[in-house]
Amino acid sequence: MSEAIAVTGRRERVSRLTRLLESEKVLAVALLLPGVVILITFIAYPFVMALWFSLTSIRVGDAGQYVGLANFTKAIDDTIFQQAFKNTVFYTFWATIFKLALGMWLALLLNRHFRFKRIVRASMLLPFIIPTVLSAFAWRWMFDPTFSVMNWALYHGGMITDRLPFLSSGDWAMWCAVVVNTWRGMPFFAITLLAGLQTISPDLHEAAALDGANAWNRFWHVTWPLLLPVTLVVVVFSVIQTFSDFQLIYVLTGGGPANSTHLIATYAYQIGVGSGLLGEGAALSLFMFPVLFAVVWVQLRYLKRMENA
Amino acid sequence: MLIERKWKKWAYFYLPMALFILFTLFPFYWMAVTAFRPDPELYRTWRQPNAAPLWTLQPTMEHVIGLLKTTAFPTWLWNTMAIAIVSTGISLVCGTFAGYALARLRFRGSEFLGTAIFITYLVPQTLLFIPLADIVRDLHLGNTPWALMLTYPTFLIPFCTWLLMGYFKTIPKELEECARIDGATRFGAMVRIIFPVAIPGILSAGIFAFTLSWNEFIYALVFMASADQKTVPVGVVSELIRGDIFFWGQLMAGALLGSVPVALVYSFFVEYYVTGMTGSVKG
Numbered sequence: 001m002s003e004a005i006a007v008t009g010r011r012e013r014v015s016r017l018t019r020l021l022e023s024e025k026v027l028a029v030a031l032l033l034p035g036v037v038i039l040i041t042f043i044a045y046p047f048v049m050a051l052w053f054s055l056t057s058i059r060v061g062d063a064g065q066y067v068g069l070a071n072f073t074k075a076i077d078d079t080i081f082q083q084a085f086k087n088t089v090f091y092t093f094w095a096t097i098f099k100l101a102l103g104m105w106l107a108l109l110l111n112r113h114f115r116f117k118r119i120v121r122a123s124m125l126l127p128f129i130i131p132t133v134l135s136a137f138a139w140r141w142m143f144d145p146t147f148s149v150m151n152w153a154l155y156h157g158g159m160i161t162d163r164l165p166f167l168s169s170g171d172w173a174m175w176c177a178v179v180v181n182t183w184r185g186m187p188f189f190a191i192t193l194l195a196g197l198q199t200i201s202p203d204l205h206e207a208a209a210l211d212g213a214n215a216w217n218r219f220w221h222v223t224w225p226l227l228l229p230v231t232l233v234v235v236v237f238s239v240i241q242t243f244s245d246f247q248l249i250y251v252l253t254g255g256g257p258a259n260s261t262h263l264i265a266t267y268a269y270q271i272g273v274g275s276g277l278l279g280e281g282a283a284l285s286l287f288m289f290p291v292l293f294a295v296v297w298v299q300l301r302y303l304k305r306m307e308n309a
Numbered sequence: 310m311l312i313e314r315k316w317k318k319w320a321y322f323y324l325p326m327a328l329f330i331l332f333t334l335f336p337f338y339w340m341a342v343t344a345f346r347p348d349p350e351l352y353r354t355w356r357q358p359n360a361a362p363l364w365t366l367q368p369t370m371e372h373v374i375g376l377l378k379t380t381a382f383p384t385w386l387w388n389t390m391a392i393a394i395v396s397t398g399i400s401l402v403c404g405t406f407a408g409y410a411l412a413r414l415r416f417r418g419s420e421f422l423g424t425a426i427f428i429t430y431l432v433p434q435t436l437l438f439i440p441l442a443d444i445v446r447d448l449h450l451g452n453t454p455w456a457l458m459l460t461y462p463t464f465l466i467p468f469c470t471w472l473l474m475g476y477f478k479t480i481p482k483e484l485e486e487c488a489r490i491d492g493a494t495r496f497g498a499m500v501r502i503i504f505p506v507a508i509p510g511i512l513s514a515g516i517f518a519f520t521l522s523w524n525e526f527i528y529a530l531v532f533m534a535s536a537d538q539k540t541v542p543v544g545v546v547s548e549l550i551r552g553d554i555f556f557w558g559q560l561m562a563g564a565l566l567g568s569v570p571v572a573l574v575y576s577f578f579v580e581y582y583v584t585g586m587t588g589s590v591k592g
Contacts, residue, residue, distance in 0.1 A: 021496045024414045031410040032422065035403035035466045042441065042463045043429045049440035102329075109326050120326075122579045124333055129575045129582075131524045133542035134564035138340040141557055149339060152355040152362060163355060183332065188586065195587040233590045244433030247526040251546060265435035265527075272439045273531055282439045289436065296431045300424065 053282035060276035071283035081284065084255075084262035087174060088288075091263060092242045095181040099238060100231070102182065103189025108219075110190065111197045121191070128187040136251035139180045143167045143252075170260030173253050177261060181248055185241070189234055196230035197223070229306070236299045243295075244288055264288050337568075343561035344372055351558055372558035373566070376549075381536050382563060385544035390570060392454055392540060393522040396461035400518050403462065404469025405511060409499060411470065412477035413485075423474070430467035434527050442531050456532040457540070461522045468521070469514040472588045476510030477503070509581070510588075516578045517585030523571040541567035 021027045054071055057064035075081045110121055127135060142149050143166035151163040167173045200223060208218045246265040249255065255262040255270060262270070264287055272281015343351065345368040376382050410416075411423050441460065442451075450456040480503060488498040504511075529540045536548055545563045549556060575582055 018494050018496065022494060024495075025416045027495055028410045028414040028416040028419070031406035031414075035407040035426075035470065036422075038399075038403065038459065038462050038466060039426070039429050042444070042460050043432055043437065046437045046440040046444055047432070049443065050437060053440055105325065106329055109322065109329070112322065114322075114326075118579075120330065122576070124329070125575075125579075125582070126337060126572070127333060128586075129520055129571055130337070130568045131526075131542050131571065133524075133526050133546060134567050135336055135340075137545065137560055137564050138336040138343075141343060141555075141561065142336065142339055144557075146354050147352060147557075148355055149362070155355060156358075183336070187333070191583060192587050192590055195583075230590075237590055240431050240433060244435045246435045247542070250526075265433075268435070268439070269527070269531075273442075278439055278443075285436050285439065288433070292431065292433070292436075296428060299431075300427070 050282045050286060053279050054286050056279045058279045060278065064279055067279070071280045074280065075284055075287065080259045080262065081264075081267060081287075083260065084264055084267040085287065087261060088243060088263045090174060091178060091181065091245070092239055094178045095185065095242050096235060096238055098178065098182040099185045099189045100235060103186045103234075104193055104231075106186065106190035107193035107197055108223075110194050121194075125187045125191060127184045132184060132247045133251050135184065136180060136248050139176075139183075140167070140252050143176055167253055168257060170257060173257065173261045177249055177252055180252060181242060181245065184248070185238055189238070192230060192234050193227060196227045200226050232302060233299070236295055239295055240292055243291055340561045340564050340568075343557055344565045345369060346558065347371070348558060372556075372562040376559050376562045376566070380548060380559075380563075381539070381544065382541075382566070384537050385539050385541045386567070386570070388454060388538065389523060389540040389542075389567075392457045392461065393519050395454075395458045396465060396522050397515055397518045399458065400462040400465035400469050401511060401515050403466045404473055404514060405504065405507070407466070407470040408473030409477055409503065412474045413482075413499075413503075426467050426470050429463070430471060434464065434525070438527050438531050441528070445532050451532060452534045452538050454538065457522075457525075457529055460528050460532070461525060464525075465518040465521060468589055469518060472514045472517075472585060473507065473510055475588060476507055480506055509584070512578070513581045513585035513588060516574065516582045517589065519574060520571055520582070 021030065055066060055068060057067045057070075106124065110117070110124070114120075141147075145163070145166070145168055148163065148166060150166070151160070154160045154164070165172050166176050204222050204226075205218055208222050213221065244265055245263060246269065249261060249263050249266045250269070253261045255266045259267075264284060268281045268284035271277050271284055342363070342365060346365040347367050347369045348371075350365060350367070407426070411419055411426075445451050445456045445460070450459065484502055484506065485498045488502045489495070493501065524542070525540075526542050529543045530546070533539050533543060536544070539547070541563070545560065545567060549560050549563055
């Protein structure tokens with residue numbers, strides 16, 4: 001008897017719930033709630049906290065006090081930070097240029113028909129799949145001052161008489177980081193651009209060829225303009241990833257030699273976690289924000305324009 | 310004429326393709342050779358003539374065995390796997406629900422929410438790790454796998470939502486409408502009719518999310534303190550270098566073995582992965 005009542009009770013509750021979920025608004029709230037809660041707790045809230053931290057002298061074990069913009073002015077006067085900021089811009093600029101140029105070239109090559117195409121394409125993505133920290137170690141080993149395989153090959157190939165200072169000179173090390181970043185990010189460019197290439201009708205190329213356009217002209221006047229939307233989005237994603245990069249430099253150089261290869265993120269880590277100066281570290285990483293914000297803003301405006309068009 | 314064409318194909322296709330393959334795969338080859346090369350052969354300086362520099366004549370398992378026996382590497386592998394699976398699972402559930410709501414349901418603020426989620430997609434981890442370490446500690450999650458299982462979804466949910474929103478938009482509305490006419494509830498139609506159709510999209514998002522969490526580094530570095538809680542990337546960085554000495558054989562063995570699970574998952578689902586990757590930027 002009591003069991004039967006319990007069952008009816010449950011049924012009533014279930015049907016009330018289903019009736020409630022029939023409303024679009026209620027269902028939307030229910031579906032969005034779990035994701036939004038996680039994003040607010042672990043993105044929006046820490047972001048606000050980062051802003052607060054950056055205005056205080058908080059350090060590990062000491063809540064500190066409000067210091068205004070002192071952390072920011074200190075960062076601007078800090079020569080290591082100036083170097084880190086310059087490095088970040090340099091690193092982002094050159095790595096993006098190389099990734100775009102090489103990625104585009106690779107995409108054009110992969111767009112042709114050849115044997116083993118599927119397996120070549122799949123293996124080209126490996127640098128992007130394998131955890132960056134692990135592959136950066138392989139590069140560090142290849143750049144090793146004493147045991148570098150590249151010095152070995154160049155020396156025995158008669159190209160050099162003395163070893164190249166891959167990671168032991170600041171300028172060289174920065175270029176090495178650009179090379180490794182290009183190596184890692186190029187597949188992402190190549191495969192997304194390839195997807196874009198495959199949507200371009202071959203008729204357009206045929207028509208252009210009939211009009212007497214050579215390969216370069218066909219690329220410049222047909223392929224490039226049609227690929228521009230995809231290219232722009234890929235570049236935006238890559239700029240954000242590269243500008244905020246941490247792991248590659250952390251493994252490859254650790255910011256050395258003599259703090260000459262720090263990026264904003266690695267220097268913020270050294271100050272915030274290494275030295276425990278949480279306020280200063282938070283202020284340093286916030287220097288990334290204006291640049292990232294500008295990039296995202298461009299991207300959003302572009303998306304809006306696409307939707308309206 | 311024919312000869313000239315052949316020459317052209319070599320210059321414009323085979324040669325560049327071969328160089329791309331060499332550039333892309335050589336680091337992995339070198340990783341593997343180093344992992345199986347005995348120490349005396351490993352530490353020969355670059356000027357010395359070397360019997361088999363690009364190959365090894367006495368392959369050895371000592372680095373792999375040393376890695377598995379004397380370090381916590383198997384535990385790191387297990388941690389990374391568990392964290393990647395759970396955070397991917399959480400993100401897929403949240404992302405599928407949110408993607409469906411944003412693609413299909415009409416409610417006030419849906420456009421604003423979509424934009425907001427897109428913006429969080431672009432917030433890098435390196436901007437947030439300092440305050441987030443504090444939050445993780447306050448929630449008593451520090452040094453437990455949950456610290457990562459709950460924070461990795463912050464960069465996975467926006468991606469999954471964005472990808473699946475696009476996917477749901479391609480599924481015809483009539484499918485649900487038919488089910489609703491047949492008496493299915495709104496929720497029932499979503500779960501029984503639409504979600505099964507979206508499985509390829511969900512799989513793409515899942516594979517991509519799995520590789521992203523396997524790759525994550527800075528949160529794991531900051532939130533995990535004890536050796537037995539670390540993930541593979543963090544363990545390799547912090548535990549395989551003793552003092553200033555790099556044990557390159559073991560390091561490369563660790564890099565190789567740490568890459569195998571994610572490479573295996575990738576190789577089974579290449580097409581889904583590519584869809585996920587190209588979809589991640591399309592919107």
